[in-house]
Amino acid sequence: MLFLLFRLGKDRYALDTAQIAEIVPLVSIKHIPHAPPGLAGLINYRGTPIPAIDLSQLTLGHAAQPRLSTRIVVMRCAFTGDEMRPLGLIAERATETLRREPSDFAPSGVNAEATPYLGPVCLHHDQWIQWVQADHLLSAPMREVLSAAPAGDS
Amino acid sequence: MAALVDVSSSNQAAIHDCWNKIGVRGDGSCPALEQHVHCRNCPIYSAAASDLLNMELPAGHMSLWTAHVAQKQATAEATGAQSVVAFRVGAEWLALPTSAFKEIVGHRTIHSIPHRRNGVVLGLVNVRGELVVCASLTELLGLEPTAPSRPEKHQLLHRRFLVIELEGVRTAFPVDEVHGIRRFHSHELGEVPATVASATATYIKALLPWRDESIGLLDEQLLIFTLNRSLTLATT
Numbered sequence: 485m486l487f488l489l490f491r492l493g494k495d496r497y498a499l500d501t502a503q504i505a506e507i508v509p510l511v512s513i514k515h516i517p518h519a520p521p522g523l524a525g526l527i528n529y530r531g532t533p534i535p536a537i538d539l540s541q542l543t544l545g546h547a548a549q550p551r552l553s554t555r556i557v558v559m560r561c562a563f564t565g566d567e568m569r570p571l572g573l574i575a576e577r578a579t580e581t582l583r584r585e586p587s588d589f590a591p592s593g594v595n596a597e598a599t600p601y602l603g604p605v606c607l608h609h610d611q612w613i614q615w616v617q618a619d620h621l622l623s624a625p626m627r628e629v630l631s632a633a634p635a636g637d638s
Numbered sequence: 639m640a641a642l643v644d645v646s647s648s649n650q651a652a653i654h655d656c657w658n659k660i661g662v663r664g665d666g667s668c669p670a671l672e673q674h675v676h677c678r679n680c681p682i683y684s685a686a687a688s689d690l691l692n693m694e695l696p697a698g699h700m701s702l703w704t705a706h707v708a709q710k711q712a713t714a715e716a717t718g719a720q721s722v723v724a725f726r727v728g729a730e731w732l733a734l735p736t737s738a739f740k741e742i743v744g745h746r747t748i749h750s751i752p753h754r755r756n757g758v759v760l761g762l763v764n765v766r767g768e769l770v771v772c773a774s775l776t777e778l779l780g781l782e783p784t785a786p787s788r789p790e791k792h793q794l795l796h797r798r799f800l801v802i803e804l805e806g807v808r809t810a811f812p813v814d815e816v817h818g819i820r821r822f823h824s825h826e827l828g829e830v831p832a833t834v835a836s837a838t839a840t841y842i843k844a845l846l847p848w849r850d851e852s853i854g855l856l857d858e859q860l861l862i863f864t865l866n867r868s869l870t871l872a873t874t
Contacts, residue, residue, distance in 0.1 A: 510695065511704040528708040552699075553691040579691050 487582045488557065489613065490575035492543050496608070497616045498582060499557060505570060506558045507578065510550060520625040521545075527572050529558060535630055536572035537621060543599070553577045559618045573618065582608060589615055653686050720824065722846070724817040724853050725800060727775045728782060731853045733846065736819055738858055740801040740808060741765075745794070748772050748812075758868035763810045765801055772799070772810045773865055779841050779856075804862040820853070822846055827855070 487498035488507070513525040513536055522542030526533040536556060540548040548554050557573040589604035592614065596602045603615035622630065657677040660668040674680040722733035723742075743765055750761040757777040762769045775781070796815040801808060827844040841861060842854035 508707045509703040510700060511707050512700055528704065531708060531710045550695050550700075551692055552695060553688070577688070577692065579688060 485584060485586060487584060487613075487615070488575075488578060489580045489582050490539070490557075490578040492540060492576070496611060496613045497539075498584075498606075498613050499559070499573070499575075499616055499618060501581065503559045503561065503618055504557055505560050508556050508558060509552070510554050510556060510574070516629070519629060520623060522623070523626050523629065524574060527556065529570060529572065532570075534558070534570045534572055536574055537626075538574040539616075540574070540576060542621075548574045548576050551576070553579050561618050561621070571618070571621075573621070582613070584608075653689055655686070657683055719821055721819055721821045722853075722855060723800070724820050724848070725798070725813040726815040726817070727779075727813050730781055731817070731848065731851055732775070732779075732842075733820065733853045733855050734800070734802065734858055734861075738802050738804055740803045742816055743799045743801060743810075745797040745812070746799065758865070760812070763799060765799070765808075765810060768808075770801060770808050770810045771869065772812065773868070775811050775813065778861070778864055778868065804858055804865075807862070807866070809865060820846065820848070828852065830854075 486501040488501050488504060489496050489498055491497070508529075511527050513527055514533075515525040516523060519525065522537055522539075524536045524538040524541065524547070527536045538548050540546060554574065554576045555578040557575050557578060559571050559573060560568045561571045562568055584606055589606045592602065592605045594602075601617050601620040603617045605612045605614045607613070656664075656668065657680075658664050660666070661671065661677040661680075661683075663677070668677075670680055670682070671677075677683045721736040723736050723739055724731060724733045726732070746763055748761040748763055751759070758773050760772045760774050763772045764770075793814065797812065798816045799810045799812055800816070801810050803809075827846055830842050830845055841856050841864075843857040844855045845852040846855055847853075
């Protein structure tokens with residue numbers, strides 16, 4: 485399996501590339517008033533509005549830095565029911581990939597009730613890399629906001 | 639897309655370009671070269687690339703990319719585009735779906751299998767240490783055998799082996815020439831004329847116009863069926 489590595493603060497995290505449709509540079513975002521924290525807004529992806537989650541905002545409480553290496557990872561996620569919808573993830577330093585088997589990952593042993601998207605961990609260059617499971621990224625308030633919005637695909 | 643990053647700006651001052659001074663583009667005196675051979679294998683080089691990517695957004699970068707990402711993209715599935723690899727066997731230009739290809743390798747010796755001669759199975763070839771059954775498309779498709787005259791030397795240079803994987807079975811087919819990958823839309827395809835009496839016509843599902851001729855798109859399902867039958871005959 486191929487993973488895309490990115491950073492949240494100093495730590496590195498991984499996303500499964502099988503779910504990634506495209507990685508695009510940082511584009512301008514239309515903010516949504518009263519959106520739950522982490523939901524950065526809407527981006528225009530190939531002519532359709534898709535929601536974008538700022539992973540730094542979601543986990544660390546501050547917005548991702550506007551840099552060249554900060555990119556929007558367009559994922560295909562089943563975040564409302566079974567329907568696959570595109571979801572943009574704003575990730576810092578999304579510049580590297582890593583090849584690992586799912587069996588290389590070990591359970592983190594940390595209770596992840598509040599953060600169900602944080603999955604198992606694996607070692608890479610003496611650093612723990614945590615697998616971020618995009619299907620579980622959206623919190624209940626986010627799902628509520630997005631289920632009211634029309635689907636991006638049409 | 640034009641280069642959007644102006645690396646000559648002040649951002650570069652922070653990057654110590656040792657590869658231009660003591661590395662492969664400099665005088666080559668860096669002691670780490672012994673271990674890494676080339677600067678591109680060195681962690682300092684990749685760290686510099688990472689630092690370069692980590693710089694602030696240049697002016698106009700975001701608006702340019704916003705416009706670019708907002709454009710509709712014609713995807714292969716949406717437009718019905720297909721891709722095939724075109725190759726020549728004798729005088730015939732044929733094609734198989736690109737997805738069926740494992741690789742295309744240079745010409746190599748075919749090791750014949752004793753007592754297994756039915757024309758279709760030519761023998762075994764060694765592809766990266768793996769023995770792959772080598773079959774003749776000329777025999778399989780009932781093509782006109784190539785002229786027995788000695789082929790020119792330059793023609794021999796174009797000979798390749800197509801390594802095809804269909805239904806989990808790998809087979810190598812010797813061909814006289816490989817043109818490469820062709821992309822087309824289904825509306826470009828032509829019907830196979832009903833008047834074509836050759837046995838090849840059975841295996842060709844459509845014709846793709848190309849230059850002054852046409853490429854016959856092979857029906858890979860029928861091909862694998864016939865091949866499997868020939869293999870069974872060859873091994874019983």
